Amino acid sequence: MATSKSDNKSTQWIxxxxxxxxxxxxxxxxxxxxxxxxxxxxxxxxxxxGRLPVAPALGYRGAFLRDAxxxxxxxxxxxxxxxxxxxxxxxxxxARQFEKMLLATAPPAQLSPEVIRASQEKx
Amino acid sequence: MALRITVDIFSGRANPVIEVEGSEADEVLxxxxxxxxxxxxxxxxxxxxxxxxGLVIEQIGAASGGLPGQFRYLQGNLFGARxxxxxxxxxxxxxxxxxxGLLRRLSLGEGFPDVFRKEVARSRKExxxxxxxxxxxxxxxxxxxxxxxxxxxxxxxxxxxxxNCYNYATNYRTDTFAQPxxxxxxxxxxxxxxxxxxxxxxxDLINTPNAKNKCPKEGHLVALVIWPGVDFHWFRKGxxxxxxxxxxxTPVRNVDNSNHLIPDPRTANRGPYTNFCTFMVxxxxxIKIR
Numbered sequence: 001m002a003t004s005k006s007d008n009k010s011t012q013w014i015x016x017x018x019x020x021x022x023x024x025x026x027x028x029x030x031x032x033x034x035x036x037x038x039x040x041x042x043x044x045x046x047x048x049x050g051r052l053p054v055a056p057a058l059g060y061r062g063a064f065l066r067d068a069x070x071x072x073x074x075x076x077x078x079x080x081x082x083x084x085x086x087x088x089x090x091x092x093x094x095a096r097q098f099e100k101m102l103l104a105t106a107p108p109a110q111l112s113p114e115v116i117r118a119s120q121e122k123x
Numbered sequence: 124m125a126l127r128i129t130v131d132i133f134s135g136r137a138n139p140v141i142e143v144e145g146s147e148a149d150e151v152l153x154x155x156x157x158x159x160x161x162x163x164x165x166x167x168x169x170x171x172x173x174x175x176x177g178l179v180i181e182q183i184g185a186a187s188g189g190l191p192g193q194f195r196y197l198q199g200n201l202f203g204a205r206x207x208x209x210x211x212x213x214x215x216x217x218x219x220x221x222x223x224g225l226l227r228r229l230s231l232g233e234g235f236p237d238v239f240r241k242e243v244a245r246s247r248k249e250x251x252x253x254x255x256x257x258x259x260x261x262x263x264x265x266x267x268x269x270x271x272x273x274x275x276x277x278x279x280x281x282x283x284x285x286x287n288c289y290n291y292a293t294n295y296r297t298d299t300f301a302q303p304x305x306x307x308x309x310x311x312x313x314x315x316x317x318x319x320x321x322x323x324x325x326x327d328l329i330n331t332p333n334a335k336n337k338c339p340k341e342g343h344l345v346a347l348v349i350w351p352g353v354d355f356h357w358f359r360k361g362x363x364x365x366x367x368x369x370x371x372x373t374p375v376r377n378v379d380n381s382n383h384l385i386p387d388p389r390t391a392n393r394g395p396y397t398n399f400c401t402f403m404v405x406x407x408x409x410i411k412i413r
Contacts (some may be wrong), residue, residue, distance in 0.1 A: 020275045020398070021288045022319075022355040024300050056380040057370045058356060059394035114353045118395055 003080040012068045015102050018061035018076075019115055026110040034105045038065055041098055042073060043079060045091035052090060053077025056082060062104045075099030077123040096123075118121060125149045125183040128225070130395040131195075132242060139229045140184040144183075147225075152188035154212035155180065157201055169197050170253060170376060175201075175239070187331040198247055216243045256402070266338035267363040268407075272295045274375040280386035284372045291369035292357030293328070293344040293405050295412050300372075303355070311355075316400035319355045320347055327410045333400035336387050338364075342406040346388040349398040356396045358388040358406075366391070 013030035030038075038039055039117075052093075055061035055076050062076030071084045075098040081090045095098070103111065125144035128151070132138060143151060160166075169350060170179065177197030186192045194203030199213030211217060219225040220236040277283060277291060284299040296300070299373035303323025304310040311322035324330055328345070331398070339346055344360040358368045367377040367383035378384060389399050 017372075020354045021368075022302070022357070023288075025371060056394050057368075057373065057376055057378070057379055058396055059350075061373070111309070112353060114395075115352070 008113055012087070014066045015063065016066070016104055017056070017063050017106070017111060017115060017119065018074075019059070019118065021058060026106065026115070028110050030102070030105045034101070035065065035067075038073070038101055040103065041080060041093075042082065042091065043051065043082060045093055045098075048079050048090040048092045052081065055123075060115065060121070063099045065102055069101050073098070075102060124152075124187065126151055127181040127183060128219075129179040129181075130226075130229075130239070130264055132174065134173060139231055141219075141225050141228055141236075143225065151180070152190065154210065154218065155188070155190065155196060155201060156211040156213050157189055157206065157208035159209045161200060161207045161209060164257070165200065168202045169195075169200075169250065170206065172253075174249070175242040178219075178243040178316050181242065194239070198243070198250070206217040216240075265344065266360055266362050266364050267358050268341055269338060269343045269364075272361045272363060272365075272367050272375075272377055274367075274372065274377075276383050277369060278374040282289055283374060286369065287371055287411060288355075289323075291367075291375055292359040293326075293410055293412055294343070294359065295410065296409075297413055299413055301412040303412075306411045314349060314354060316347065316349050316398055319349065320400055320403075323347065325408070328405065329404040330401055331404050332401045334354050334404070336378060336389070336402070337359075339404045342404045342409075343401050345405055347403065348388065348393055348394045348396040349400055351398055353395070356393070358385065358391075 012061055013028055013032065013035035014025035015030040018025055053076055059072065065073045073080065074081050075093065077095045078092065078096055079090050080093045080098045081088060089105050125142060126148045128141045128143065128186055130139045131325070140249045165287055177195045179193065179195050180188065181193045188255040191203040195200055196210060196215055198216065199209055201210050207333060217251050220239045224236065225241055226236045277286065282296060282298070286296055287300045287301060289301045289303060289401050290297055302310050303319050304325045307325035309322065320330060334344055338360060346358045348356050355368065356368065360366050366388050367375060369375045380394045381392040383392070385391045
């Protein structure tokens, strides 16, 4: 089938929220199309040269997107940071669109209303 | 009867000495008559400091007045051989530095009694602050069985991502993100104090709700807090008396969400982990977690 052929070639995109302490953090598979949208969004963001926002030790600490190649985007506090083996780049996302779009890809069972609420609090 | 009173105040210069005899000596001994016995920390005697350190009184000839041949008076207290008592006159320094006091006899200038009075006040303040600090230290530094705070050991790629707050609090590395009750075959079933607490007890932690932040004689203290319905978190009390924690896969740290040291997890800024459940004791080698 064409679909499975396409799936075989696709990258495995993993999304997650950094939020828990005792339980493992929620992670989920991010559909290819959503991952592409997120990459497009990232590509259009302005560079950030300021200090990175510091997340609290306990509670919501951001949402991440990872690919199988070891790249990771982390959205928190209006900044998206891409880490690869070689570079760390930060870009401005004052409306936190990247983070919100990414969290929206989570299956409903993965993120409880309390976690969603925590992610929406002022950062 | 004669007395030699040395004002122990200088460091480089020789301390001034006053000699008194007869009725004056009797009055001094009367004012320094031992009263109640000192107890606890105050009985240990003063710490040597720079500045005024007390009056050293020597009885010339036979000792009398229930006092040894040589003793020290400092701010109301007497110290010497078999002597750690409050003096009858707790303001003896005021007496000797008064307008007609004994200090006037010293050839240290007109202003010396004033200098002395100020120095007594300063040293009293310094000693009170020192005692307060010591008290604070004693309150927070009596955790001989508490684990060391060693973030450098935990915060490395082969350990940090795979050990959570429960691993860190129990000081038990499993590399499995340990869950309360799992090793005992019965994990918690709800994210509340009761369920997670009972699960930890099944792992052989000892529930000690009345620990009141005091270190146990054996083992070390941990504390369970809950983000209601969402997650649990643990803190541990270290050897230095302060608490530290490891939020999930993040680094071990010794500050709360306000970046403050944690003398008591009940009052720490714990973010959404609003429910303080209980203290528990981890007996080293007794627990099993997975």
